[in-house]
Amino acid sequence: MKDYKVDKASLSDEFRREVYQVVCEIPSGKVSTYGSIAALLGMPQCSRMVGRALKLVPDDVSVPCHRVVNASGRPVPGWEEQKRLLLEEGVSFKQNGCVDLKKHLWSYSVPE
Structure with missing residues (x-):
């Protein structure tokens, strides 16, 4: 279901930085999903935007x-x-051909 309350055009540099920060926390040997990252950032309806941000990582x-x-x-x-x-x-x-998510899905934990 599409959420029209989110202004996807405003998800620019700040959103991309937040995505990159989360992805950098995924440890070696683990994976996350676009939807999990979007939900972690408080925007569960923006998983495609996570994918777009990752496609546009600067060199x-x-x-x-x-x-x-x-x-x-x-x-x-x-x-x-x-x-x-x-x-x-x-x-x-x-x-x-899919990652075994039962073994390798990363679960974000809030630092104490």
Whole structure:
């Protein structure tokens, strides 16, 4: 269901910085989903915007984008390097080509 209260045009630099900050917290060997990141940022209806932000990471910014998959655990279509990077970190895949989210889904915990 689309939420028309969110001004998606205003989700610019600040939103992207918040996305990058969250993605940088995902540890090696774990993954998160676009929807989980959007929900963590308080905008659960903006998972596509998370994907767009990750697609637009500047060259001078280091963000482990390969650790973000869709809700089913499917890697980005056509980005073959993503699977290789995840395998190098010990992430396992199911027979259907999706990340085994039961083993590798990262759960954000609030620092004490």
